[in-house]
Structure formats: structure tokens, C-alpha cells
Amino acid sequence: MTDLVFAEELPEEAPAARAKPIDPxxxxxxxxxxxxxxxxxxxxxxxxxxxxxxxxxxxxxxxxxxxxxxxxxxxxxxxxxxxxxxxxxxxxxxxxxxxxxxxxxxxxxxxxxxxxxxxxxxxxxxxxxxxxxxxxxxxxxxxxxxxxxxxxxxxxxxxxxQSRQSLRRSIDAITRVYDSQNLRRFASAVLEQVAHLLGYEAQGLCASRISAYAASHIEGRLKVLAATSEYSRLLVDEEVESLPESVRQALDRALSSQASYFEELCFVGYYRSSTGNESLLYMVFSEPVDAQARELLEIFCANVAITYESLLLREEIQDTQRSTVYIIGEAVERRSKETGAHVRRVGELSALLAEAVGMKGGDVEFMRQASPLHDVGKIGIPDRVLNKPGKLDEEEWQVMQTHARIGYELLNKSDKRILQLGAIIAHEHHERWDGQGYPRGLAGDQIHIAGRIVALADVLDALVSQRCYKEAWSFDDAINYVQEQAGKQFDPQLVKLLTERLDLVRDIYRLFPDQANP
Structure with missing residues (x-):
């Protein structure tokens, strides 16, 4: 079984090489x-x-x-x-x-x-x-x-x-590939940079077979990570047979021989990491690849293989970290008898708003991973308060408010960036724009942008979700409430950015629909 990951259109056959006259x-x-x-x-x-x-x-x-x-x-x-x-x-x-x-x-x-x-x-x-x-x-x-x-x-x-320019392009290409944030972007960057590196018109695909070390659920399967437009409709059948015959034969030859090889108009790169991960690069060119270009391509791909291995390890660490955060967040949810995907939705909503305010890609991802920890302090709240079906009395409300401080103290002990951001979020996501929130009564820009973002994401999701003390609101009613509270409970600019992206918000609820009513 093979996973095929892209979209668009597939030609009937492999791209035909076009003979190109030599320039005078x-x-x-x-x-x-x-x-x-x-x-x-x-x-x-x-x-x-x-x-x-x-x-x-x-x-x-x-x-x-x-x-x-x-x-x-x-x-x-x-x-x-x-x-x-x-x-x-x-x-x-x-x-x-x-x-x-x-x-x-x-x-x-x-x-x-x-x-x-x-x-x-x-x-x-x-x-x-x-x-x-x-x-x-x-x-x-x-x-x-x-x-x-x-x-x-x-x-x-x-x-x-040309040799000087090739060296410069090679360094630039390796840098761009190395800067990829995930395997999909990495594979797309490899295809893009190979064509740029050689200066040839080219089509191709990048594939990998990942061992149990990185992802046991796809052990032994060839996963196509990216492809140029000539091959981009392969998602339709999700079978290796969807590849053109010439491409399948080329990949099979490289896998069986465990070696890269050149043909006049084609290159198949094979790379095996020290941990058993295999990656393949298939390229077909519009004109023959000369000896100098072949040497440059081999040097580039050797560096790509090293980057690929590092990226696999980084993704495994990030996946483990992300899973740990969700497990902790969901454990708090279950304790408060809130089933569903609240922490995941808050994470996605927070990432959406973080991107909307202009945060860079890495910071957006930190928001996605840290925001599910916003209510971690609820582990210190007694069950009689946490799961009370009715309105809390004054004493109970005072106890409930301590979860912001408890969460901050738990997370702030770590010097890791995600947990430091999680500590800020836990401490400030119940502050209000008008200064009437808790625990410190901060107002306006005194509240960290991460706290303001999660305050809006948390309340929106709480409104459309069923809780022990309330029924779920409709999505439209929840959005109306958020708009009414712009400049009071919430940062008005964040409310504006949210309401300009309601289609994307609804997409999040379609992905994580538990007890939510978009």
C-alpha cells in the first residue's frame, strides 16, 4: 500500500523529453x-x-x-x-x-x-x-x-x-531545503531547487519509504511527498500503480539496486539513512544532463539526504511534543467532564488568529502547540467546583479563578519555549480587554498577545460546546456575542480578524466536530 500526497492533474504517460536545438x-x-x-x-x-x-x-x-x-x-x-x-x-x-x-x-x-x-x-x-x-x-x-x-x-x-554560479545556486538550494519546516515542504523544495540548480526544464517527484523508527504505521510503504504538475493527480487512486509505467520501473530499479543512476534524460536518486529510511528522487529533463550537471546533482542530493534524516528526527520529536501537549490538555478536559476536542480547536483557532496578526510561521506553530495548555491549572481545582452543574457561588468562584495562577506556576518552571508561552497563556487567558478579568486585572495591550488570542478562541469554543453547566450555543449566536464583546471582553482588532475569516473558522469545526455546533 502506498500513500500518495498531492493534487491536480496526471498525464497519460510520463513526460516526453523534447529535443532542444543547440543555441548558436x-x-x-x-x-x-x-x-x-x-x-x-x-x-x-x-x-x-x-x-x-x-x-x-x-x-x-x-x-x-x-x-x-x-x-x-x-x-x-x-x-x-x-x-x-x-x-x-x-x-x-x-x-x-x-x-x-x-x-x-x-x-x-x-x-x-x-x-x-x-x-x-x-x-x-x-x-x-x-x-x-x-x-x-x-x-x-x-x-x-x-x-x-x-x-x-x-x-x-x-x-x-557557470561553475561559480552553480556553486552559489547549490549553496542557496541546500539552504532553502534545510529551512523546510516539514517533510512535505522539504520534498517540494527539493524538486523546485533541483530544476533551479541545473537550469534545465524538469518534471519529477520525491518519495520516501520510512522505517518503524520514524513512523511505524507506514513501515515499508512508499510515500510520495511531492510532485511537479506533470504527476500531481496521483492522489486519486492512492496506489503505486497510479504512477506511469516508466516511473514505476525507474523507482523499482533504484530500490532493488539501492543505488542512484542516470539515463540520458532521467535521474533517479536513491538515499538510505543510517536508521533505514529510504528516499527517492525521480527527475526527467527536457535535454540531456551533462557530466558537470550530474556531478552537481549528486553533491546536492547527498546534502539533501543528510537534511532529510535530520528533518525526520525533528518531526518525530515535534510529533511527540505535540501529542504530549494534547494528552495533558485532554486529560484536563476529561476530568472536568468536557468530552470532545476543545483543546485541539483552541489550538487551531489560536494559530489562525496568530497568523492573522502577522506572526511568523514558527511563532504560529508555537501558538498552536502552547494554547492547548491554557486550562492545565484546573488539575488543582476540586471536583465539586470543577464539575458543578449550576452557577458557582462566591467562594467557589474564587477557587475556580485560582486555576490561572496554578497553570502559570506549573508551566513557568520550565525554560522550554512552548511551556514558557503556555505559562503566559494559562495566566492571562481570563484577562479582559476592559480590565475586568482575572487574576491580575490587566487591560488592553498590558495583556500579552498570546493571552488575548487564546481568550477569544477559548470563549468562542466554550460557547458552541456543551458543558455541564450549559447547552451549546449556535455558531451564529456565539459570533454575535463575540462581536458584542469587542472592546469589552476581547481585543477589538482580534474580533475583526476572526469575523473576516469565518469560513476558515468553520473549517476547523468541520475537522474537530465533537459537541460543537458550527
Whole structure:
């Protein structure tokens, strides 16, 4: 059995690789004599280097050349005349290319019919050009030599530049993958960054088979974590057979051999962690992957495998922590005879409001995990008070109010961030915006934002839930009450944010419907 986790559309077959023609070398001729353009292009019409032909750009003045150079970064060679609209137009253009456009890749060959206007020794020393030729000496053979020399130099420079850019992209890609907060985002980031890293058009999927160490309930099953749009409708059947035949065969080959492998247009990465977790990366490319890209991909994926292992361990710790918080919260619920999913709903409502006020992703998750501890202090409240079916008398009410202080003292002993936040929430979630709450009578912004958020989430859920002392309210009646209490019991801005997101609030109640009436 295989879990498949994404949505959209599935092609009938694996994406077909499309043959992509090799781009030509771009050569710009800058000369005010049209005959020079014609002769050069005629002589070099059949020239080819490294399997690539030539594409010519024509500029009949330095001004025209400047316009082209502002928009083109793929020019490999400039054949440049010196005397055009001015005696030094070509030399000024050479300086413009290097200093203003800051293009140090293009090769510049100066061609002059008036060598006395620009002496060779002076020009080579003063200007950043790559060759100097008099037009009278440029026979076909010498012109071909110039092209080979210039294009070979340009090719090598671009290889060095691409390697530098690849290293930068590799570091950036690994960083982005490492910053993923969960396995799903991690897998999506891997797919995104591989295509970015190699600069190829690519489609693919990322899958894992997790051992009992990380999640025993899916032991031995292949779980697809993410996929590009070509494979994204696989959720429909939830079977490995839903994968295109070519993909299944590729994954089976990697799993059986326990090794990564390349084909001309395909890469399947296999990684096994020290704890037995297996991960697979399947990529199909629009053009062949060269040796340099393969090496880069292998380095990247080796780092990804390390990150994957760390993320699995982190998720297990976070899941354990989250489960512990819910167990504690639900234990308090049961003691107060409140069945259902109150603590989970308060957690989700709190996370929703935390995101609405602009908290970052990590802080939103802390709110989700800490808010279920808001009533943990009720473990210190006697049953006769906690579960009294009617209204509490003055003495009982005083006892009930102590649960805020008890919860704070329990949680504040820890230096862990979630429990510290839980301590604040336990202490302040019964404070009121108008200062009439307890235990300290704080008002407005004196109340921590986490306390204000949970105060609203807790009351809303308490109203729509059945309790020993009341029947459940309708969702609409509860929202009306919350709106009436904006600026009194609740932070008015939080009430506004809540009422702007009622569809999302209802979704939370559909997920956790116990004794709630949305």
C-alpha cells in the first residue's frame, strides 16, 4: 500500500523529453561599411565550433551597438571597427562594454582599416580588448583562426562562470531545503531547487519509504511527498500503480539496486539513512544532463539526504511534543467532564488568529502547540467546583479563578519555549480587554498577545460546546456575542480578524466536530 500526497492533474504517460536545438554562437559585427558585414558573413557561413553554428547581429554604428548590448547578454564575440561616427567610436564602445555594461565575458576583436588612427601597441595596452587585426590581413584562413580562438576563450570563461554560479545556486538550494519546516515542504523544495540548480526544464517527484523508527504505521510503504504538475493527480487512486509505467520501473530499479543512476534524460536518486529510511528522487529533463550537471546533482542530493534524516528526527520529536501537549490538555478536559476536542480547536483557532496578526510561521506553530495548555491549572481545582452543574457561588468562584495562577506556576518552571508561552497563556487567558478579568486585572495591550488570542478562541469554543453547566450555543449566536464583546471582553482588532475569516473558522469545526455546533 502506498500513500500518495498531492493534487491536480496526471498525464497519460510520463513526460516526453523534447529535443532542444543547440543555441548558436552569437557574433556581433560593428562596422559602418555594409560590405564588411556581407563579406564576413559569407566567409563564415559554414563555420561550426563545438557543434554550434553562428548567429550574426549587425550594428552599423557604435550607437546601434550600444542599444543591442543593453538587451543582449549572450554575445560571444564582437568584431569591432575603430573609425565610425567618430575617429574613436570603436575604442569608446570597447570601454563602454567593459566598464558601463560590465560585460567581461564577450571577446572583443578590433578590426581597423586605418591602423595609424589606433596604433596596435597603444590600443592593446590601454583598452580591454582580446585581439587587434588590420582588415587587409584578415584572409579567410586568418578570420577562421580568430573565430576559433575567440570562441574557445569565451567557452572556457563561461564554463568557469557557470561553475561559480552553480556553486552559489547549490549553496542557496541546500539552504532553502534545510529551512523546510516539514517533510512535505522539504520534498517540494527539493524538486523546485533541483530544476533551479541545473537550469534545465524538469518534471519529477520525491518519495520516501520510512522505517518503524520514524513512523511505524507506514513501515515499508512508499510515500510520495511531492510532485511537479506533470504527476500531481496521483492522489486519486492512492496506489503505486497510479504512477506511469516508466516511473514505476525507474523507482523499482533504484530500490532493488539501492543505488542512484542516470539515463540520458532521467535521474533517479536513491538515499538510505543510517536508521533505514529510504528516499527517492525521480527527475526527467527536457535535454540531456551533462557530466558537470550530474556531478552537481549528486553533491546536492547527498546534502539533501543528510537534511532529510535530520528533518525526520525533528518531526518525530515535534510529533511527540505535540501529542504530549494534547494528552495533558485532554486529560484536563476529561476530568472536568468536557468530552470532545476543545483543546485541539483552541489550538487551531489560536494559530489562525496568530497568523492573522502577522506572526511568523514558527511563532504560529508555537501558538498552536502552547494554547492547548491554557486550562492545565484546573488539575488543582476540586471536583465539586470543577464539575458543578449550576452557577458557582462566591467562594467557589474564587477557587475556580485560582486555576490561572496554578497553570502559570506549573508551566513557568520550565525554560522550554512552548511551556514558557503556555505559562503566559494559562495566566492571562481570563484577562479582559476592559480590565475586568482575572487574576491580575490587566487591560488592553498590558495583556500579552498570546493571552488575548487564546481568550477569544477559548470563549468562542466554550460557547458552541456543551458543558455541564450549559447547552451549546449556535455558531451564529456565539459570533454575535463575540462581536458584542469587542472592546469589552476581547481585543477589538482580534474580533475583526476572526469575523473576516469565518469560513476558515468553520473549517476547523468541520475537522474537530465533537459537541460543537458550527
Amino acid at each position: 554562437w552569437v557574433v556581433m559585427i560593428v562596422d559602418d561599411d555594409p560590405a564588411v558585414h556581407q563579406v564576413t558573413q559569407l566567409v563564415m557561413a559554414d563555420f561550426e565550433f563545438n557543434g554550434r553554428r553562428l548567429q550574426f547581429l549587425d550594428a552599423y554604428s557604435a550607437a546601434e551597438a550600444r542599444e543591442l548590448l543593453r538587451t543582449r547578454r549572450d554575445i560571444a564575440l564582437v568584431l569591432l571597427d575603430v573609425v565610425m561616427e567618430s575617429e574613436h567610436a570603436g575604442l569608446d564602445l570597447a570601454r563602454y562594454i567593459r566598464e558601463e555594461v560590465q560585460n567581461n565575458h564577450v571577446r572583443i576583436v578590433l578590426r581597423t582599416g586605418q591602423p595609424g588612427q589606433a596604433p596596435e601597441e597603444h590600443v592593446i595596452k590601454t583598452y580591454d580588448i582580446n585581439d587587434y587585426k588590420e582588415k587587409t590581413e584578415l584572409t579567410k584562413r586568418k578570420l577562421i583562426t580568430v573565430f576559433y580562438s575567440a570562441l574557445r576563450s569565451y567557452r572556457d570563461i563561461m564554463i568557469i562562470e
